[in-house]
Amino acid sequence: MSDTILAPEGAQAARPGRFSAFDSPLGYRRQPTAVFEPGLADLRTENMRGPSYAAMLHPHDTRGVVVMAYRDTYTKRDGTRGYKTANGGATGDELRRVVDVLEPFSITMNSFRRDPKDPDAHRLSPCKATWNLAGLNACWVDLDYYNRVAWRGRPPEEVAAAVVERCEDLGWPMPSYVLASGQGLLVSWLHTRQSPSALPVWLAMQKRILTEFDDFGPDRGASNPTMAFKLPGVQNEKNSVPARIVWPTTFGDLERYAFDVLRAAVLPYTPQQVAAHRKTQARERAAKAEKRAARKAAGIVVPPPKLTYETFARAVHRDLTRLFERRFRGRPVHRGERDLWLFSLVKAAAWTMTVRELEAEVDRLAPLCGLSKREARGYAKAAVRKAQRAASGRMDPRGGGKVSDPRYKLNPRHLVGDLGVTVAEMKDKDLDLRVLLSDGVKREREAARSQGRRKAAGAKPRDATQAARLALGQRALAKRAAGMTVAAVAAEEGVSVAQVEKAQREARQVAAIGKPAAKAKPGRPRKPSRRTGFDKAAPRPAKTRPENPYGSTGSIDACARGDVGAGAVVASPVEGYDVLVRSIAPHCDDTDARSALTGPAGVIVSDEAYADVPDFLRHLLPGGEA
Template sequence: MRPPHQLSLITEPSFYHGVSEAAYIALLARQEDGGMRQQSFRVALLDKVIQAAPRDRDCYLSQAQFMRPNRRAVNLYSLPLLFCDLDPVSRHHMPPEEWRRAVLMVCKDEGIPPPSLIVYSGRGVHLKWILTTPLPRAALPRWNFAQKKLGERFQHIGSDPQARDASRVLRLEHTVNTKTGQRCEVIWVTDGGDGMPIRYPFDVIFDEVAPLAREELAEERKKRIAGKAGKPPRWHDKPSLKVVKGGRHGLKLINFQELAWHRLEDLRTLATMRAAQVGGPDPLEGQRMLFLFWSLNFMALSHAVKPASFWKEAQALAASLAPGWNYDRSELSTVYHKTKAYFQGEVVDFGGRKLPPLYTPRNATLIERFGITDDEQRKLRTILSQTEARRRDAERKRDMRRKAGAQDRQAYEATAQHRREVARELRAEGLSYRKIAETLGVSVGEAHRLLK
């Protein structure tokens, strides 16, 4: 017969991991021999898996969902919550009640909405803000930014800066922390009014933790664009590069990260399109390292991969490009060392501008390197030629005019032709120009023009 603690009902993950047949989550459990074993399973099987999980040892669950049975950032599917991992700032043990009071006091002092859940991990606590709607993978840079700012607000009471990434696993409710012998338990629930934990729109949390509100960020961007009239000369007129140790990128980094992430998504879309067109056992032969190199560069720029996880992410990405591919790691050594420099805070001083040490190519460079055709560009989001960008801009403006009630040229010509025919019929009946104008709802001058 199973011990009583094995029968405790685990419900906490079901509050944020909704049922999905497309997504996976990962469970890590300590084995009898002391090692850790990871298993991935579809979210739809969540209830069965967590009830079968061992409760008398360390057991962890991924907080994000993934497209494949592998919790690497390259396989990210969605982000259902924001979280913060707190550990005691000293060796002094804090009971759950003290943790709860400390966390809620910080939330009140900092103006942050209280967490949906506070989970005691057996030593520290996990704070979780469940989102109204899970964020798609495209929003990872903004999610990372919010995670960082949340952690900074709780830093003085033990926020762990290394436990903020999308691949993170946190202890599972009702399992034992073998380091302390304490059980992991939910110690606080902020009621959403329906007996369930409260859910927050992502924008609400983001605007609370970001240094500037969204409207102010937009205003700052307008000022930067307006100030580009006095921008420095072109690259061939600038001084040579030099590395500056310990630099910081500031608030502009969030837009920079978003662009890098979207370029990564474009490269994955391009690889999928070409694989479908070519077919065969190795559709990307001759291009695999090109895709792998630049994808890892953009993953690092977007903070989706860090030096500690670089080679594991490289392995997962290589497997998605060509299963079983044994690539040459030496060909990635340059981008790996640049990633290390990037996360150590180094910047490149380039004509008075602070740039990251990783590669930041122009669209024209990527189009040339990958040989991207006009038809392929139409299915991409950010890697576009000036011609494609102008075409999209013209299309957007046409849509805006159409939504505002304006007719396209063909519809306008058809309407004008109809009015001319009606005007002629009325004139043949002997009506005056004024009467024709009143009947058609136009001015007298317009009636004259229709009858010319």
């Protein structure tokens, strides 16, 4: 097969013959670096097609498996041919050929591991799961801007320009490319390939990108690392508009960034701060473990609550149902959120219902979400199929040789972000959410529960304790004014001396609120110093910036031009000093001291200043006694 399939339309006219633009790793040394070699720099990105796009996302040396979806044909029972969606996989060295043959309509942004037992299994049955990730290649955000009134109906080029301007305002690197998928935009930042160990940092970057582009209608469900998106040239099913790259305009502007550079620009914290935070969390966990061990050693047994994943899923499903009913009140869900709400509710219900009950629940939720039964069953197909696998007793493999329930796991933090649960909804007592809460609301509820436990145990409220201590301090001040000592006051009140002193301090602070500060009393005049003859305690005038900040009566520029001589530049007196020179370094000799007093510009010493100079320094002045 010829390599010319990599070039977009018109490439052969621009560069005849064979070329190997993707025969070596791309963009892994210079940061940022062009993705295509210089010979393709002038080609327009709007003409890019599937093979070139796939090779841009996944370099030639990719060892992982790239998963793509394509339409396969099969023979029906009546003999006619039908079409179905199938998944196929390819490694980096065979990616171009596979894309050219299968003509897929979507491709994953990241790569996945191969099955070590069957090296060829990825071609027909690739495993596209988070635990099976092999490498991270890009960060992205899928913008459904047609769901926002401010951007609805605008051309994709105009929205892409606004996205680029937003990146400039944030100080972020420009996107590697912006793909118009027919209705929305895929904004992608290509970066150097990272191992799955960088997934927590990658997810944090995805979350920050979603937050900054919230007014463009981002699809929060399309931010997980297993997502696949359309290739350029593939038509949209709803409006038959082919996908195309709208920014940048030429191949030479496509760039891949270093992951560390992109992380430093997107995330507001550094890896050192993250490491310090993790150490703090580790110390807190160790302290809690010590407390539990101490309780166990003392014989205090706290029975753990009888909780299972099913009870947790029941609580999540309850919160989702309450939030769904409160937001929409029987009206259909807004466009752009229908599939997300349906999938979230079905995913939680799969842990508490049988398969038949789950299928009936999907049909019940279809009109509430503004979907037909056929559309709802299509969106919930994956969750129902996993529930069927769990009902039959089958388990799915996980990382490290482990197996677990095939049903989707529920993460309240992700649900809060995907559904946009607000703090007002979390604190609404009528809504009474139990699980879909942020960390701040959880801390507030824990503080309220702790206060309730203290009250039930007989502890006095903190406000009452503070008021009693303030009253004690006021009584102690009155008794001290009558002549009693602190010890006598403590004995009379029946408290310790430390408590009386603390109460007095608080009472004084409360009494001083709103009163003007007392003026400092003038100190006793001190005798002049024998060494210098100056009064150390005498108040000195405040330093103010003189009109001539450099203390010169002549112009330095004039001296440089030769208009006036150097001797005409006379230093003016500086405010805040009694004499011209206050001290001389011990290592200065007679010449240094004399130059320090007179200066190179001819310092003038008045008679009054000469009289104030001590006797042992007068011989240093011009005309002084030796």
